[in-house]
Amino acid sequence: MLNNILSIIWIALIICIFYFWKKKPNKRYMWASIIGVIVLTFLIGSLPQNKQFNKTNDVETAASSNFTSGSNNSASSSKQSHSSSKAKKESSSKPKRNRIQIMILKHRAKGLELGTSKSTVEKKLGKPDQDNGQMLLYDDFNLYFEKGKLVGGDLPAIQKKVDKKVAKEKEQRKEEQSRLTGYAQAFGRKPVDTIQSMPSVYTSDHVEDNMVYTWHPDDSPMLVRVDSPNNFTTVYKYDKNGEHHALGTTLYQGRTIYQKQSNNNGYDY
CATH class of the missing domain: 3.30.1450.10 (Beta-lactamase Inhibitory Protein; Chain:B, domain 1)
Known part of the structure; x- marks a missing residue:
């Protein structure tokens, strides 16, 4: 009952705000109405939720409980009535909001x-x-x-946050893929003599007829480079499950470079 009265007053104050703002301007009354709306808003929000109980069900439950002292058939009927009354009571106890x-x-x-x-x-x-x-x-x-x-x-506001998160994660994956592709190209185009001269950075191994090198950048997955006998280089993103070509996703392919190229002045690039 109190909630309904406060709600009516709240609506009346809203009307007063527009009346003293547009129809008959009066800043004093307008601000008084605004303050009243703010106070009532917090007051209504702080009120405990109304819980309604069905008194008729309580009477029926009491009656069925007294009748339980009769026969066994009456007891069974009373139990069902009590369960029904309990379910209705729980349903009626849900908060009712204005x-x-x-x-x-x-x-x-x-x-x-x-x-x-x-x-x-x-x-x-x-x-x-x-x-x-x-x-x-x-x-x-x-x-x-x-x-x-x-x-x-x-809620639209919650869904908007979800869409923003999805878009951000998509952009991050795109940036990570672009960075990884750049690493793979640099690794695949690096001369063999440079790789072999830096064993602390690159590991090397001879597998069948191929030379296999690995490199693990700090912020990216491990890369595997395979130099075939026909002077062809392939760089993979390492896949421990071996689902793609037993190594991983292909990121780069090109001709094998064995030595640094020198310019006309005799200096290395």
């Missing part, structure tokens, strides 16, 4: 960040209407969780 409380609830939900723990979400928004372990239902919107962390929801 429009202003729902508006405040959604505003708080918009401020949630992806990765927030489920317990923190419940502290900020209150007890959900439903909880199935991986989803919390509040009125007309859902919040989704994986391993107890917020990963999405059907």
